[in-house]
Amino acid sequence: MTETHPIAPVSDDLLAQDAVRDSVRERYRGVLGQATKVAAELYSNDELAMVGEGATTASLGVGNPVRRAGLVSGERVIDLGCGAGIDTLLAARLVSPGGNAIGLDTLPEMLAQGEANARDGGITNVEWLRGELESIPLPDASVDVAISNGVLNLSPRKGRAMSEIFRVLRPGGRISLADIVLDEQLPPEVMTDPDAWAG
């Protein structure tokens, strides 16, 4: 028998938002440390060489937001929902010297993995910050560029998340967000499956 969840994945219902958030967190915890081959399709060999194997094999992204961000030396970048840090570390490389990257994630386990990957790669111009996409723990107008990779779709409060991104960007600041969009709904048996909310 098909198991489904009674709460729709995108809802104005605050209880549903909590359920979605908790479900997504647990799913990401569950895949921590599992190797994927996703990065080889999204990044060039040169890009992968810049970040090292640990970050590469843990990639869960859906695109390459760093390539479209136009990063230059000296900029401050935030990677929203950084996971194990492939985009954070790539961004840190590209804004050096003089710039730095911040990896933001809600899971301390992911931040620890990102930190270890930075250490392994000898990348020092990077900070790891625990926080929510919908409540970014940074002052107003404090970053030049915001990037994310397959993360905004996970938020049950996307409007709030976009407001926060806008708030922390400096005037003239840029965003480069890789994500997935649905042109038409999937069947209810898929849409209401909590396992689909993290994917």
Added chain:
Amino acid sequence: MRAGLVDVATHDERWLTVDDCSRYPLFTPQLIERMRKLLTPERQRAVARSIVFTARKP
């Protein structure tokens, strides 16, 4: 755009198939199997679109 951003553009658009989804451990084997069972062959080749959005704060 309602968020107040300008110069909004999309890049690197590509379709994600069920096979693509199966490469992500976030999708359980049960969910992948359900998608194969419930989606038409055409939809299995176009489950969702991956896009990169860029924009600038004025």
